[in-house]
Amino acid sequence: xxxxxxxxxxxxxxxxxxxxxxxxxxxxxxxxxxxxxxxxxxxxxxxxxxxxxxxxxxxxxxxxxxxxxxxxxxxxxxxxxxxxxxxxxxxxxxxxxxxxxxxxxxxxxxxxxxxxxxxxxxxxxxxxxxxxxxxxxxxxxxxxxxxxx
Numbered sequence: 612x613x614x615x616x617x618x619x620x621x622x623x624x625x626x627x628x629x630x631x632x633x634x635x636x637x638x639x640x641x642x643x644x645x646x647x648x649x650x651x652x653x654x655x656x657x658x659x660x661x662x663x664x665x666x667x668x669x670x671x672x673x674x675x676x677x678x679x680x681x682x683x684x685x686x687x688x689x690x691x692x693x694x695x696x697x698x699x700x701x702x703x704x705x706x707x708x709x710x711x712x713x714x715x716x717x718x719x720x721x722x723x724x725x726x727x728x729x730x731x732x733x734x735x736x737x738x739x740x741x742x743x744x745x746x747x748x749x750x751x752x753x754x755x756x757x758x759x760x
Contacts, residue, residue, distance in 0.1 A: 622686070622688075625684065625686040625694070625696075626745055626746075628684055628696070629645075629684070629696055629745035629748070630744065630745050632684070632696060632698050633737060633743070633744065633745060633748075635698070636698065636699075636737055636739075637737075637739060640739065641698065641699045642698075642699055642700055642701045642702075642704075642736065642737070643696070643697070643698055643699070643700070643736070643737040644696075644697045644700045644701065644702050644704070644705035644734060644735070644736045644737070645694065645695070645696050645697070645705075645734070645735045645736075645748045645749070645752050646694070646695045646697070646705050646706075646708075646709045646732055646733070646734050646752065647688065647692055647693070647694050647695075647732065647733045647734075647749070647752045647753060647755075647756055648675070648692065648693045648694075648695065648709060648712065648713075648730060648731075648732055649691060649692045649730065649731040649732075649733075649756055650667075650668060650671055650691045650692070650693075650728065650729075650730060651691075651728075651729040651730065651731060652664055652667065652691065652727070652728060652729075653727045653729065664691075667728065668687075668690070668691055671693075671716050671728075672685075672687060672693065674712070674715055674716045675693060675695070675712055675716070678708075678711065678712050678715055679695065679697075679708070679712075680697075682698055682699070683695060683696065683697050683698070683700075684696040684698075694749070694752075695708075695709070701736065702734055702735075702736040705734055705736070706732075706734060709732045709734070713730045713732070716728065716730070731756050732755075732756070733751075733752040733753055733754065733755030733756035734752055734755055735747075735748045735749075735751035735752040735755065
């Protein structure tokens with residue numbers, strides 16, 4: 612089922628869903644991973660308008676929603692970042708999926724409108740022994756972004 616980029620979850624709704632998935636993961640002793648995918652756009656021409664950037668971010672959102680599984684939850688976290696919550700997924704599987712998404716997105720959007728596209732990813736996996744919440748996973752994944760070039 613293709614999830615339309617324009618119908619991605621609101622932040623409050625996403626946080627509620629994330630907390631419910633964390634509880635489900637604990638109850639059933641299953642893996643749960645989260646990825647923050649940040650799009651870095653490098654403008655070649657300084658006079659490019661924001662509509663070109665918005666079109667590219669929208670295209671990446673549509674590409675991601677077409678590549679994820681039906682039970683994964685996608686949220687546009689801020690202007691150029693997406694959060695992908697992956698129930699029943701180990702950190703290794705999450706990294707493979709995110710690498711695949713980066714390749715597909717990069718192939719579909721190559722140097723469009725004078726803008727080159729790069730990605731940064733940060734991952735976090737739920738630690739069942741810790742009493743973590745959604746905010747903890749987001750913080751750990753965000754911290755990982757700082758280490759990605």
